[in-house]
Amino acid sequence: MGRKGRKRQAQKVARKIQLAVQEEAFKKAPHSFVFNRGHVGNNVKQLITDMRHVMEPYTATHLKSRKKNVLKDFLIVAGPLNITHFIIFTKSEISTYMKICRLPNGPTLTFKVNNYCLAKDVISFLKKPNLEQKQFSHHPLLVMNGFSGESPNLKLMSTMFQNMYPSINVNKVKLNDIRRCVMLNYNSQTKLVDFRHYNIRVVPVGMSRSMKKLMATDKVPDMSRFNDISDFMMREAYSSESEVEEGAQSQVLLPQDMSRRGNIKSAKSAVRLTELGPRLTLQLVKVEDGVCSGQIMFHEFIQKTKEELGAMEAYRQQKKILKEQRKQQQQKNVERKKVQKEEHKQRSLEGMKKKGQLKVTAGEAEIENPGQDDSADEDDDVEYYRQEVGAEPDPDLQLKTRKRKKLYQKGTGGDFKRRKIL
Structure with missing residues (x-):
């Protein structure tokens, strides 16, 4: 085998190893299903589609749920597909609700959606929306604020949100892969969670508007009105209106080179956020021990006494015992029918032999x-x-x-x- 043959063989082996590593990382990442239960209306269905875009690429974007499907159908499919979370939307006469379930054993957090705004409505108000499709090929960065506290419900809510998105290794992460971010802000006074979804864009600092335009495109701008390129560059003040918006709090030193022109390693760049939608205002209502069932660990509006909690626990244990008894009886019936079928078969064969x-x-x-x-x-x-x-x-x-x-x-x-x- 020549040098070229060995090189090709080494490239194939390296490609296989890389694919195996990527597949293993894809399996370990948290996956989700976003669907509705019951009649929710067109607006909530559009909200479900927007939430699927937020959870990409680790979600079923084209998942179809029918009226005859029950929760058990989704649970059966979730195992082989490595699904770790369910995001379920329901609607009642009072309000719209969002449930986040951790598979396979819970818990389940039920949020009341006080207000929401669809992605199309958010984009319609933007002057320069960023609708690049490549930004959805990587998972978003999770940014949380106000979730520090000693309350067990707050800790559980924070852990649930963190586990919904893949963790990031600071030493190995590539900045070009971070295109979006999900921001969650908890207000301890109103007990509301603000959900926002943004696009991340990094622009170089210290350039005029003309220079940025020249760096951002491959085409040469029209300079027929100018005598010299300096006239084009100096037509505006060096400190442009874009630079005025870039405060010191939004400037960072890049540890890596980025794909956008002008963003080089160890250079100052400004972080720009463009909202993609949807917007949600959530209120935690209930926490259940299992997947949409089980013991109620917390409820915002209903408080039970110790006697009521004891009666509910006794009733739950009784239902569990009855369910186990029915399961055992069903197994006995199956075994008995198998024996009867075999006996009937033997009697039929004996009768045929006699005749x-x-x-x-x-x-x-x-x-x-x-x-x-x-x-x-x-x-x-x-x-x-x-x-x-x-x-x-x-x-x-x-x-x-x-x-x-x-x-x-x-x-x-x-x-x-x-x-x-x-």
Whole structure:
């Protein structure tokens, strides 16, 4: 093998290793299903579509849920597809609700959606929306604010949100892969969570507007109105209006080179956020122990006494015992029916052996009855003539006898079909 052949072989091996690493990382990342239960209306269905875009690429973008589907159907499919979270939207006469379930054993957090705004409405108010499709090929960066506290419900809510998105290794992450971010802000006074979804764009600092325009495009701008390129560059003040908007708090030193022009390593750049939508204002209402069922660990509006909690726990245990008893009884019934079926089969075979001889061939099964032959029918006719006439029959007299032949052939499904030939 020559040098080129060895090089190609090494490239193939490296490609296979890289694909295996990517597949393993994809399996370990949290995946989600976003769907609705019950009738929700067109606006909530559009909100579900927007939430699927937020959760991309680790979600089923084109998931279809029908009215006849129950929660158990989604749970059965979730295991082979490595689904870790369900985001379920429901609607009642009071409000719209969003449930976040952790699979396979819970817990389930139920949020009341006080207000929401669709992505199309957010984009319609933007002067320069960023609708680049490549930004949805990587998962968003999660930014949380105000979730520090000693409340167990707050800690559980913070852990649930963190586990919905893949973790980031600061030493290995590529800045070009961070295109979006999800911001969650918790207000401890109103107990509301503000959900926002932004696009991240990094622009170089210290350039005029003309220079930025020249760096951002591959085409040469129209300079027919200018005598020199300096006139084009100096037509505006060095400190442009874009630079005025870039405060010191939004400027960062890039640790890596980025794909956008002017963003080089160890250079100052400004971070720009463009909202993509949707917007949600959430309020935690209920926390359940299981997946949309189980013991209620927290409720915002209903408080139970110790006696009521004890009665509910006793009722839950009773239901669990009855369910286990029904399961055992069902298993016994299945075993009993199997035994009865086998006994019935043996009795049928024994009865067939007593009546006749059972012959089974490759293409058909035939049953023969070696009882009386055709000569017995002829003897019966002769005896009948003797009794009625009182004399022996004439040898030239031909007594007609009806002969029956039974033929059994194997039909479809292993059954025997009987056909009479007269």
